[in-house]
Amino acid sequence: NAGVTQTPKFRVLKTGQSMTLLCAQDMNHEYMYWYRQDPGMGLRLIHYSVGEGTTAKGEVPDGYNVSRLKKQNFLLGLESAAPSQTSVYFCASSYSITTGALGYGYTFGSGTRLTVV
């Protein structure tokens, strides 16, 4: 029962470098999300997707891009990393509201700890 898998778990980047975080889910969930977690600020939504081929901006989208080419995968890209992007990144997935399955909540991955120096 893999659930939501995030890779890598840890990464250190230099300012200006680029990278892609991968999120994969095996629950056939329609919706997927990328959050960042910073001390004292809880989780803030970066981007989300309501289906294959669709993405939308969340609360803090600047400096990030996403793609959802396959239903099970949701990629988060940093084109030019900045120290302000040092954070723990969480991917999550859920059923769509149309299935009436909101009560299942979100399933979260275990996170990626990113440090930008």
Add this chain to the structure above:
Amino acid sequence: AQSVTQLDSQVPVFEEAPVELRCNYSSSVSVYLFWYVQYPNQGLQLLLKYLSGSTLVKGINGFEAEFNKSQTSFHLRKPSVHISDTAEYFCAVSEGSGYNKLIFGAGTRLAVHP
């Protein structure tokens, strides 16, 4: 716009004592409410949820929460905590209409001491 305020950033408590973690929300429409728990170096797990019906909801690990619409609150309680309850707890809200995006509070760190 909806928002969530967790009134305590840290709550220290002794083992076997009762605990309450406070959560208030603001929204102009009906809401769904959730509590998630995050153990060290792990992702978030769903603890309990309020969707409709009874305002007192029970979750895993002996936790319960009460939805109070007039006070726009959804406080989490446990009558007797264990060392293993040490974790960070997040309250979250989703508006009842449209897309079910969750908005999280800043979190409350519960530290249970022997």
